Amino acid sequence: MPSTNYFELFKLPQTFSLDVAILESNYRKIQSESHPDRFVTASPAEKLASMQTATTANEAYQTLKSPGLRAAYLLSLQGVTAIDEKNNQMPADFLMQQMEWREAIEDAENASDVSTLENLLEEIGIAGKSLQESLKNQFQHNHLSEATDSTRKLIFMDKVRADILKSIEKLD
Amino acid sequence: MALLQISEPGQSAAPHQHKLAVGIDLGTTNSLVATVRSGLSSVLIDDDGHALLPSVVRYLPDGDIDVGYSAQAAQSQDPANTIISAKRFMGRGLKDIDVSLQPYHFVDNNNEMLQIETRAGIKSPIEVSAEILKALKNRAEKSLGGELVGAVITVPAYFDDAQRQATKDAARLAGLNVLRLLNEPTAAAVAYGLDNAAEGTYVIYDLGGGTFDISVLKLSKGVFEVLATNGDSALGGDDFDRRIFCWILEQSKCKPVNAQDTRLLLTKAREAKEWLTDHASAQITSILSTGEVVNVSLSTKQFNELTQTLVAKTLAPTKKALRDASLDIEDIKGVVLVGGATRMPQIRLAVADFFKQSPLTNLDPDKIVALGAAIQANTLAGNKSGADLLLLDVIPLSLGLETMGGLVEKIIPRNATLPIARAQEFTTFKDGQTAMSIHVLQGERELVSDCRSLARFELRGIPPMVAGAARIRVTFTVDADGLLSVSAREIASNVEANIVVKPSYGLSEEQILAMLKSGFSAAEADKQARALAEAKVDAESLLEAIKNALQQDGHLLSLNEIKTIREKIDALQANIHAGAGDANSNAIIRATEALNAATENFAARRMDASVSRALAGKNLENLNL
Numbered sequence: 001m002p003s004t005n006y007f008e009l010f011k012l013p014q015t016f017s018l019d020v021a022i023l024e025s026n027y028r029k030i031q032s033e034s035h036p037d038r039f040v041t042a043s044p045a046e047k048l049a050s051m052q053t054a055t056t057a058n059e060a061y062q063t064l065k066s067p068g069l070r071a072a073y074l075l076s077l078q079g080v081t082a083i084d085e086k087n088n089q090m091p092a093d094f095l096m097q098q099m100e101w102r103e104a105i106e107d108a109e110n111a112s113d114v115s116t117l118e119n120l121l122e123e124i125g126i127a128g129k130s131l132q133e134s135l136k137n138q139f140q141h142n143h144l145s146e147a148t149d150s151t152r153k154l155i156f157m158d159k160v161r162a163d164i165l166k167s168i169e170k171l172d
Numbered sequence: 173m174a175l176l177q178i179s180e181p182g183q184s185a186a187p188h189q190h191k192l193a194v195g196i197d198l199g200t201t202n203s204l205v206a207t208v209r210s211g212l213s214s215v216l217i218d219d220d221g222h223a224l225l226p227s228v229v230r231y232l233p234d235g236d237i238d239v240g241y242s243a244q245a246a247q248s249q250d251p252a253n254t255i256i257s258a259k260r261f262m263g264r265g266l267k268d269i270d271v272s273l274q275p276y277h278f279v280d281n282n283n284e285m286l287q288i289e290t291r292a293g294i295k296s297p298i299e300v301s302a303e304i305l306k307a308l309k310n311r312a313e314k315s316l317g318g319e320l321v322g323a324v325i326t327v328p329a330y331f332d333d334a335q336r337q338a339t340k341d342a343a344r345l346a347g348l349n350v351l352r353l354l355n356e357p358t359a360a361a362v363a364y365g366l367d368n369a370a371e372g373t374y375v376i377y378d379l380g381g382g383t384f385d386i387s388v389l390k391l392s393k394g395v396f397e398v399l400a401t402n403g404d405s406a407l408g409g410d411d412f413d414r415r416i417f418c419w420i421l422e423q424s425k426c427k428p429v430n431a432q433d434t435r436l437l438l439t440k441a442r443e444a445k446e447w448l449t450d451h452a453s454a455q456i457t458s459i460l461s462t463g464e465v466v467n468v469s470l471s472t473k474q475f476n477e478l479t480q481t482l483v484a485k486t487l488a489p490t491k492k493a494l495r496d497a498s499l500d501i502e503d504i505k506g507v508v509l510v511g512g513a514t515r516m517p518q519i520r521l522a523v524a525d526f527f528k529q530s531p532l533t534n535l536d537p538d539k540i541v542a543l544g545a546a547i548q549a550n551t552l553a554g555n556k557s558g559a560d561l562l563l564l565d566v567i568p569l570s571l572g573l574e575t576m577g578g579l580v581e582k583i584i585p586r587n588a589t590l591p592i593a594r595a596q597e598f599t600t601f602k603d604g605q606t607a608m609s610i611h612v613l614q615g616e617r618e619l620v621s622d623c624r625s626l627a628r629f630e631l632r633g634i635p636p637m638v639a640g641a642a643r644i645r646v647t648f649t650v651d652a653d654g655l656l657s658v659s660a661r662e663i664a665s666n667v668e669a670n671i672v673v674k675p676s677y678g679l680s681e682e683q684i685l686a687m688l689k690s691g692f693s694a695a696e697a698d699k700q701a702r703a704l705a706e707a708k709v710d711a712e713s714l715l716e717a718i719k720n721a722l723q724q725d726g727h728l729l730s731l732n733e734i735k736t737i738r739e740k741i742d743a744l745q746a747n748i749h750a751g752a753g754d755a756n757s758n759a760i761i762r763a764t765e766a767l768n769a770a771t772e773n774f775a776a777r778r779m780d781a782s783v784s785r786a787l788a789g790k791n792l793e794n795l796n797l
Contacts, residue, residue: 028395032562036591036652040322040351040552051591051651058589165495172488 006060006073016074016132016139018064027061067132068154071139075151080144082151094153101160109167117171121164128157191321193351193553194312195359195545198301198325198339200259200408201381201512203227204539205308206546207316208555213363213543216315224538225311227381229303230254231292239307248435251275253290257410258304260382261286261297262342263334269406273414273438275431285338298342305346322349324549326541328383329355330403330489330568332614333626333656340653351552353653356380357387358398358565359544360510364535365391366547366561372505373399375493377523377531378541379486380511382408386490388497388504397564400496400587402489407482409445409513415478416441416470420456423468433460440466448475449515476518483522490526496587507531512538564589567650571626574611578620583648586616593649597663600644604636610646612658629658635665700757707760711748714764715741718771721778728777737774740767 007014010026032038034053039046063069072082090098101120108116131154138147194216197204202224206215215223222241230243231253238246247254252275261269266278266286277289287294305325312320325348327339336353343350357376364370370391378385385403389396417438421429429437436458444454453471460466494501507523509531514520523531535543551561566587572580573596583594598608609630615623634642643663650656661668718741726734744763750756 028392028397028562031564032395032560035562035564037352037548037552037563041554051649054652055591055593055649058592062588168495169492172491 004056004060005077006064009057009060010064012064014074014077016067016071017136018070020065023061023064027057030057066158067128067135068151068158071135071147071151071154074139075144075148078144080148082148083155090152090156091149094156098156098160102163105160105164105167109171112171114168114171117164117168121161121168124157124161124164128154128161131157190555191553192312192316192318193321193323193546193549193555194308194316195324195354195542195547195549196305196308196326196348197356197359197542197545198259198304198327198342199227199380199541200257200383200410201227202538203304203308204542205312206539206542207312208546208550213546213550215539215542216312218311225304225307226256227259227304228254228256229258229300231290231295233291235292237292237303239303248432248439251431251435252277253292255288255290255295255300257382258297258300260406260410261288262301263332263336263338264297273417273434275434285334298338299345301339301342302345305343305348309346309348320348321553322351322549324352324354324359324545324552325350326354326356326359326545327654328378328380328403328405329357329385329387329398329401329565330383330405331654332405332569332624333571333654334624335405336654340655350653351549353655354545354548354563355385355387355398355401355565355568355654356383356541357385357401357510358389358396358563359542359548360508360535360540361387361389361391361396361544362547362561362563363540363544364508364532365396367535370506373499373503375490375504375507375527376510377486377490377507377514378403378510379513379519380408381513382406382410384408384486384489386486386493388493388499394560395562395564398566398587398589399499400493401566401568402493402496403568404485404489407485409442409511409516411482412445412479412513412516413438413441415482416444416456416475419470419474419478420466420468424464424466426460426464426466427462429460429462433462436460437466444470445475445516448472449517472517479516479518483518486519487522487526501527504529508535508540509533510537510540565652565654566590567592567654569614569624570616571648571650571656572613572615572623574613574620579618580613580615580620580623584650588650590654591649591651593647595645595647598644598646599640600634600637600642601639603639605639605642606634606636607632608634608644610658612648612656626656627658629660631660633667634662635667637664704757704760707757707764708748711744711760711764714767715744718767721771721774725774725778725781728781729774733774737767737770740770743767 009030010023012018012022031054034050034057036047036050036054039050042050063073075082101124104120105117108120131150135147135150135154138150192207194205194207204215204223204225206213217223218225225240226244228240228243228247230238230246230250232238243254247256255276263285265284266280269286271278279287279289279294281287285296287296309320323343325339325343327336340350340353357378360376360378361374365374373388373390376385376387376389383403383405384407385401387401388399390399420437420441440456440458444456447454448470453469456466456468456470458466504527507527507529509520509523514537520531547561548563566589567584568586570582570586571584572582575581583596584592600608607630609628611620611628612626613620613623614626617623631644634644641664644660645663646658646660648656648658718737722734722737740763744760744767747760747763
């Protein structure tokens with residue numbers, strides 16, 4: 001199966017800033033037509049095709065909906081691998097920031113302090129929003145190396161957020 | 173007797189005929205079946221007018237199987253052979269469940285799905301559930317007048333892969349074509365959403381007899397998108413009964429009671445719970461088999477105190493689901509209550525308090541799931557329905573693989589929209605390695621020992637290469653039923669690796685086939701017994717008629733003719749009275765036919781004679797022609 005361009009799939013321009021409402025409505029339109037529920041009584045071949053289309057649509061939707069994954073996907077379309085296990089260079093100041101966050105999470109978790117964790121979540125959320133603004137510009141001007149840095153940061157921030165949520169869940 | 177020609181079911185159907193499809197709510201305590209007729213979803217009732225079928229199966233001494241109210245009524249007399257709440261055992265091993273208070277003789281199956289020893293033999297929860305499904309299938313086919321094309325069967329959203337697979341296997345044993353396994357809260361959302369033209373973000377709070385689910389859904393123009401789901405597949409109304417049961421024992425200072433009394437008091441506890449929905453206190457009285465008298469009074473306040481930890485246990489998953497959906501309480505437009513246990517006032521209060529709004533209760537919490545499932549079944553079967561319905565559901569628990577050190581690496585995260593496929597690449601550890609084993613787990617925890625083992629796969633036939641050179645891509649696919657399948661391929665050589673699947677819980681394909689076969693041979697034996705009985709009845713009524721005819725009109729026959737008929741009568745009688753082992757319905761039928769043939773002329777002559785007799789002495793005017 002030829003790999004599908006996720007932006008083309010949802011009839012969206014290949015840019016970082018996208019209209020989430022169009023993404024959602026086009027996703028639903030594709031699922032309305034291709035979801036396996038529409039092929040319960042169809043032939044095995046049609047069932048398989050429906051399964052593949054619906055699976056791809058789900059994957060594409062999740063990728064484009066998340067700003068970090070969307071940025072990494074845009075880079076991959078230009079031949080840039082944002083997340084590579086061998087090369088995860090980060091600016092020193094961002095590494096410091098990350099370490100601070102991790103320490104704060106650990107302390108709050110040990111102190112069973114959910115409200116601090118929730119504040120951290122919000123803080124990182126705001127930092128993420130401003131990164132997304134930078135990414136818009138970087139992609140617009142095709143500054144790929146800067147965009148790669150920002151994308152890595154964004155994806156790492158998503159991981160930190162996931163860890164905070166896990167900690168909160170543990171304390172609940 | 174070819175007067176009534178009835179065509180094979182399904183074959184005479186006109187091209188655009190309405191296909192018979194049902195939704196089945198296979199509940200812990202009660203089950204229901206519903207269908208869409210004339211565009212309306214309605215629950216099908218039994219001959220006595222009951223919509224609910226208690227999910228109780230009793231194996232009777234005479235080999236019969238009783239399902240429903242009569243089985244439920246016998247539960248405290250015959251607890252070991254009367255299986256209640258079998259749903260709690262689906263896809264579970266003995267170590268997963270609390271065996272205290274269970275009157276059954278469990279069979280430990282070495283970490284496989286538990287079984288129960290009954291007087292009808294060893295039964296798996298799948299077989300017990302299949303009996304309930306059969307009863308509902310019969311009800312539906314009787315009520316709808318035809319064979320079902322298929323059924324949508326609901327499962328708790330928080331059911332894992334083993335529990336879902338077990339449910340599907342039960343349906344297969346019951347002879348049902350499963351159109352889809354549908355999550356109970358999603359089914360409820362469909363019924364509620366369509367009934368109320370609801371749009372926006374809703375929460376379904378579903379506390380059943382033995383399971384708790386919470387689902388957050390976005391409803392928009394006929395699309396029901398599950399944003400997150402969470403729950404506890406071992407928490408339900410049953411647990412509230414148990415709290416009362418323990419309290420009764422404590423209050424009346426009873427000794428540990430036997431299985432019969434346990435069932436008796438659990439029933440009393442359930443009745444008290446239901447009574448307290450509309451009353452301030454419940455009187456619980458009972459005489460135990462030991463002669464001890466139980467007579468205690470339980471107030472609403474006491475009941476609330478006894479069960480407050482259970483109520484609190486539903487709120488933790490609720491918070492998780494909201495967080496996974498990245499939503500706050502203010503974002504929720506409405507909270508729909510589902511499941512009989514949500515009738516308890518303390519539940520309604522807790523939900524109202526948590527969501528800061530009164531829950532929605534305008535649909536019957538017992539029926540809403542079946543009604544929604546019927547709507548989905550109708551759509552899936554291809555019957556035109558008014559609404560363009562689309563359900564986008566999620567996987568409730570993450571899927572992962574065992575890695576070095578007993579840790580789990582997540583492959584598919586919880587709340588991912590279905591269907592979903594993810595691939596993971598593996599490589600070999602040693603030179604020339606041709607096989608590797610892969611352990612699939614489901615759950616959120618980091619350690620293998622804290623997650624549920626779903627299956628172990630062995631990949632064989634990997635071409636021998638140096639360590640680390642082979643690239644084996646394993647693809648995990650979860651379909652719209654929430655069921656996992658796995659395929660593997662070595663990329664460099666493009667060799668498809670063989671996968672040997674050993675389900676950790678649940679039945680292997682061979683076990684299912686064996687059960688289907690034994691079910692079939694039992695059905696075949698039943699059919700033969702019925703055919704024999706019918707043949708005997710037919711033969712005896714013919715013999716009776718001929719003996720009478722010979723007595724009345726024997727003079728119409730020659731001696732020779734009488735002799736032939738007598739021989740055929742003797743032959744038929746010999747066949748009827750053959751020993752139990754030799755009795756053969758076909759032989760009886762053949763002898764009956766021979767006697768019929770031998771008496772054909774006799775019958776004709778008798779007809780003539782009786783007409784002459786009737787006409788004798790009458791003129792044409794008096795004849796009523």
